[in-house]
Amino acid sequence: EVQLKESGGVAVQPGGSLRLSCAASGFKFHDYAMHWVRLPPGKGLEWVSLISWDAVTAYYADSVKGRFTTSRDNSKNSLYLQLSSLRPEDSALYFCAKANRNGFNLDGFDFWGQGTTVTVSS
């Protein structure tokens, strides 16, 4: 059974930093691109970033480019998102999600975690 479990969400002040983690199990993690998607309160889904299966390629939404960094450790079946220079508009439920097909970066997301909440407020 595929499982994704996010952690690390906290309340932080504007300008602050934190790291989110996503623990994966039940599939060959090293074969799949992984994504972060967020859901701000009262708003719609927003794609944040992707990282290729081999961590060679990473892409970001314009709204987070230069502030967020995604990484992965295939030996630990883990995905990470480093958030810095945080703004109130970054407050959201952050999901990690698995790409639908192995080897494809630009694909749909067939499994999602339960999400972890980031709140940016003074």
Next chain:
Amino acid sequence: SYELTQPPSVSVSPGRTATIACSGDKLGDKYVYWYQKRPGQSPVLVIYQDTKRPSGIPERFSGSNSGNTATLTISGTQTMDEADYYCQTWDVTTGVFGGGTKVTVL
């Protein structure tokens, strides 16, 4: 930047057909994915690559994509289908979601 436009809401009677449109420039040239999001739950992929259903998704869910519009159709809508639905595509290397459509079954 590329945008996907969805109607904010759609209402449907139980057993009838719900149709959700998603529009974008030359969207038919791209693959479209559809997600169901119920309150308090994680999103679920219901359609991928325009028309394909993942394992476990009921046959009443179907998709199409042509020209500037992709469509998610729910045939024989059930009360359990009440949820927000999002279309999604790729603009080069950027993921793009539509604003979401709230489907109400009443």
